[in-house]
Amino acid sequence: MLGLRFSRLVHAAIASGALILGACPDAPGDTETGTETDTDSSDTDTTSDPPDPTTGFPPPPPPPPGDITPPALAGVTMIDQFTLQLSFTEAIAPVDTVNPKRFRLSLARGYFGTYGGQPGTYLRDPRYYNFVEYCPPPPPGCYYDPQPYYCYYGGCYYQPSPPLQIADVFNHYSDATQVILSLTAPIQPSLCDILNSPEDPVIDFVLHLHYAGGGLSQVTDLAGLPLAPIADAWVKNQTNYYNYMNSTPFSNFNPFLPIPCTLF
Amino acid sequence: MHPALHPGSPPPADDEDVEFLLRAVPELAFFPELADCVGTGGYDGPWPPGREAFAGRDLADLRDRALRGLEALADRAERERSGGLAFIVRTLTYFLVGPAALPAVEHPLLVALLLRGAARTHEGADTALEIARAMDRWG
Numbered sequence: 001m002l003g004l005r006f007s008r009l010v011h012a013a014i015a016s017g018a019l020i021l022g023a024c025p026d027a028p029g030d031t032e033t034g035t036e037t038d039t040d041s042s043d044t045d046t047t048s049d050p051p052d053p054t055t056g057f058p059p060p061p062p063p064p065p066g067d068i069t070p071p072a073l074a075g076v077t078m079i080d081q082f083t084l085q086l087s088f089t090e091a092i093a094p095v096d097t098v099n100p101k102r103f104r105l106s107l108a109r110g111y112f113g114t115y116g117g118q119p120g121t122y123l124r125d126p127r128y129y130n131f132v133e134y135c136p137p138p139p140p141g142c143y144y145d146p147q148p149y150y151c152y153y154g155g156c157y158y159q160p161s162p163p164l165q166i167a168d169v170f171n172h173y174s175d176a177t178q179v180i181l182s183l184t185a186p187i188q189p190s191l192c193d194i195l196n197s198p199e200d201p202v203i204d205f206v207l208h209l210h211y212a213g214g215g216l217s218q219v220t221d222l223a224g225l226p227l228a229p230i231a232d233a234w235v236k237n238q239t240n241y242y243n244y245m246n247s248t249p250f251s252n253f254n255p256f257l258p259i260p261c262t263l264f
Numbered sequence: 265m266h267p268a269l270h271p272g273s274p275p276p277a278d279d280e281d282v283e284f285l286l287r288a289v290p291e292l293a294f295f296p297e298l299a300d301c302v303g304t305g306g307y308d309g310p311w312p313p314g315r316e317a318f319a320g321r322d323l324a325d326l327r328d329r330a331l332r333g334l335e336a337l338a339d340r341a342e343r344e345r346s347g348g349l350a351f352i353v354r355t356l357t358y359f360l361v362g363p364a365a366l367p368a369v370e371h372p373l374l375v376a377l378l379l380r381g382a383a384r385t386h387e388g389a390d391t392a393l394e395i396a397r398a399m400d401r402w403g
């Protein structure tokens with residue numbers, strides 16, 4: 001049988017070392033050459049970019065005298081699999097009209113250039129690391145002799161979750177310095193495994209929140225002073241990949257606020 | 265799409281993962297990078313054809329085109345950070361050219377592409393599921 005014969009050949013090649021299992025897609029020394037303005041032009045998501053949520057609006061009104069300090073994000077924590085809590089340096093105005101698409105999560109990989117190549121920060125869509133188990137029914141018509149090889153999926157497997165986006169934005173019910181973000185899909189243990197893997201001096205993975213400011217209906221303090229953008233290229237590009245090359249890892253994030261996973 | 269071929273899929277970690285990946289060949293044959301490898305005509309017998317229908321044919325051109333398609337798929341695997349796709353492409357290439365090259369009628373991807381070409385004259389046969397069934401009956 002074709003499938004079984006080929007399977008034996010492949011396993012023999014692996015055993016002999018002629019074939020290796022690991023694809024090493026993110027190995028140190030990755031030679032991607034993108035820049036801040038050079039994202040993957042062949043990305044499959046670029047054909048229908050959503051409108052930039054920050055354009056087309058007049059500038060916000062000037063803040064009233066007295067408060068001249070804009071709000072800043074001080075930290076992001078996971079409350080549960082569907083919820084993030086944002087802590088600000090001061091009270092935040094109602095966020096009812098803030099477009100959730102101003103926020104976006106990335107799985108950011110910092111490479112320090114230890115093994116050659118350029119140091120940089122590589123942003124990836126976190127759904128591709130947020131695996132959910134799926135147990136499909138076997139395809140119809142695959143029950144025959146000899147036992148099928150190709151016409152068979154067998155058991156359960158893990159696949160990327162639905163898009164891990166911000167679904168809604170709320171003010172905290174009792175603490176005005178806190179804002180709640182709900183997610184469109186739950187955070188899975190596989191994503192936390194990456195975040196909680198032993199510290200590596202060469203590569204580091206963090207989950208990070210990005211924010212695009214500007215225009216009306218942005219996040220402001222009670223005086224109307226806006227929250228500054230946070231590495232907003234990731235929000236505005238809406239691609240699956242984005243790289244900051246030739247820079248110290250995470251130095252383009254201001255502030256740099258990794259979201260720790262304490263759920264699992 | 266077969267889950268092992270998704271963007272971001274991890275490379276196989278053990279024999280079980282490898283088995284799972286090898287079963288993705290029928291779906292791989294439908295990737296656009298391999299569209300030029302699907303022939304037209306050349307078989308007008310009953311569905312599904314067996315290996316004897318293609319025995320003795322010169323399939324060097326198919327092998328060349330499949331190699332180019334696999335090179336394009338390797339680029340896709342890198343672009344999409346798909347460890348599963350990268351592994352299956354590397355494996356199929358290893359057995360396509362070089363000292364480990366298999367006869368065309370023994371190479372799963374070439375067989376899948378031959379079957380896709382043959383399926384064009386059989387309504388409803390040019391699907392991943394039908395190609396999978398035909399590969400199981402290939403012999």
